[in-house]
Amino acid sequence: MNYSPVQPPRRILMGPGPSDVAPRVLAAMAAPTVGHLDPYFLRIMDETQAMLRTVFQTENRLTLAVSGTGSAGMEACIVNLIEPGDRMVVGINGVFGGRMADVARRAGADVLTIERPFGEVFDPQEVAAAIKAHSPKVVGLVHAETSTGALQPLEEISELVHAAGGLLLVDCVTSLGGVPVEIDRWNIDAAYSGTQKCLSCPPGLAPVTFSSRAVEAMDARKTKVASWYLDMSMVRNYWSGQSRAYHHTAPINMNFGLHEALRAVLEEGLPARHARHLANHLALRAGLEALGIEYAVAEEYRLPMLNAVRIPEGVDDKAVRGRLLQEFGIEIGAGLGPMAGKTWRIGLMGEASTKRNVLLFLGALENCLQQAGCSIVPGAGVAAANNAYQDQ
Numbered sequence: 001m002n003y004s005p006v007q008p009p010r011r012i013l014m015g016p017g018p019s020d021v022a023p024r025v026l027a028a029m030a031a032p033t034v035g036h037l038d039p040y041f042l043r044i045m046d047e048t049q050a051m052l053r054t055v056f057q058t059e060n061r062l063t064l065a066v067s068g069t070g071s072a073g074m075e076a077c078i079v080n081l082i083e084p085g086d087r088m089v090v091g092i093n094g095v096f097g098g099r100m101a102d103v104a105r106r107a108g109a110d111v112l113t114i115e116r117p118f119g120e121v122f123d124p125q126e127v128a129a130a131i132k133a134h135s136p137k138v139v140g141l142v143h144a145e146t147s148t149g150a151l152q153p154l155e156e157i158s159e160l161v162h163a164a165g166g167l168l169l170v171d172c173v174t175s176l177g178g179v180p181v182e183i184d185r186w187n188i189d190a191a192y193s194g195t196q197k198c199l200s201c202p203p204g205l206a207p208v209t210f211s212s213r214a215v216e217a218m219d220a221r222k223t224k225v226a227s228w229y230l231d232m233s234m235v236r237n238y239w240s241g242q243s244r245a246y247h248h249t250a251p252i253n254m255n256f257g258l259h260e261a262l263r264a265v266l267e268e269g270l271p272a273r274h275a276r277h278l279a280n281h282l283a284l285r286a287g288l289e290a291l292g293i294e295y296a297v298a299e300e301y302r303l304p305m306l307n308a309v310r311i312p313e314g315v316d317d318k319a320v321r322g323r324l325l326q327e328f329g330i331e332i333g334a335g336l337g338p339m340a341g342k343t344w345r346i347g348l349m350g351e352a353s354t355k356r357n358v359l360l361f362l363g364a365l366e367n368c369l370q371q372a373g374c375s376i377v378p379g380a381g382v383a384a385a386n387n388a389y390q391d392q
């Protein structure tokens with residue numbers, strides 16, 4: 001049998017992640033592999049830590065890239081902070097809050113969940129009530145719920161968590177690199193992210209950061225961390241300190257990719273990067289609204305990098321996504337959970353957040369909608385987006 005060589009089609013990744021990867025990042029990943037204790041690789045690790053601190057806006061010493069995708073970052077934070085019987089409050093307003101609660105229960109936490117319909121966010125008072133009822137060691141929230149397109153404000157909640165003596169854990173998988181994530185200013189104790197969203201690197205690593213309070217809690221554990229692979233007390237000796245002891249063989253070339261992706265983020269600068277994500281979101285929004293398409297999330301909580309919109313009445317979800325992919329090479333995401341079949345998730349993450357993609361997508365969508373029999377003013381989407389860019 002002849003197996004085919006890997007020759008993936010060229011796509012424009014405008015879904016919920018992975019996002020488009022810059023050629024410079026792919027080139028870094030194709031560099032010669034070195035050993036995981038090679039002085040060159042140790043230097044790359046040091047630089048990666050320093051760049052991650054800048055992107056997370058933190059001085060936290062314990063900041064590194066966990067080997068594994070965003071979910072590994074989630075598990076790493078939870079299994080290191082939670083001992084069996086510890087109390088945790090988890091906010092579920094989408095798929096990833098649900099995953100966090102599942103992971104916490106598997107780690108032996110006594111979990112109290114608070115819930116909001118998909119697309120909504122938590123207000124500080126309901127988190128305060130849950131803290132009062134449960135006295136948690138850890139409160140876990142998702143900053144950018146990729147499954148719904150909603151952005152959770154964190155500052156006020158952080159004050160409440162700390163006033164009650166708890167630790168705040170935040171999922172920044174989709175937010176990091178696309179909107180401000182201010183770990184130190186917001187007093188976040190543990191956060192995890194992923195490489196494949198607004199950092200525009202392929203999936204495979206999970207940046208994490210822990211505050212000194214979180215490290216103290218980890219150092220005060222009475223039981224061993226339930227996961228050998230993700231035990232930060234060992235992993236951190238590989239990433240820093242005198243010994244740089246072997247723990248596991250780091251995915252070398254994946255780390256090369258992240259290093260280059262972070263260099264690109266810092267070359268652009270965080271404020272400029274955040275402004276770019278917002279500008280393209282606003283133009284896309286203008287275009288979608290001109291095509292009669294509505295957002296599924298209230299305006300003040302919308303994610304700029306993940307636009308969750310309602311599928312127009314009578315339009316076949318799968319057929320449109322299929323045509324976008326087959327005829328235009330554009331991937332967008334389907335709705336998840338209760339939003340399945342009702343929403344599309346249009347990503348503008350990292351490298352994919354460009355004027356070119358916004359205008360191309362609006363033209364392609366108009367084509368699909370016309371074919372689906374929708375009555376739209378020809379060119380309205382692209383024109384509205386162009387006007388939005390003019391106004392910026």
Ligand SMILES: Cc1ncc(COP(=O)(O)O)c(C=O)c1O
Binds near residue numbers: 071096142144145171
């Ligand atoms: C908010 C959020 N949390 C966690 C994850 C899990 O990350 P991964 O799929 O990289 O394991 C994702 C992935 O889409 C996500 O969007």
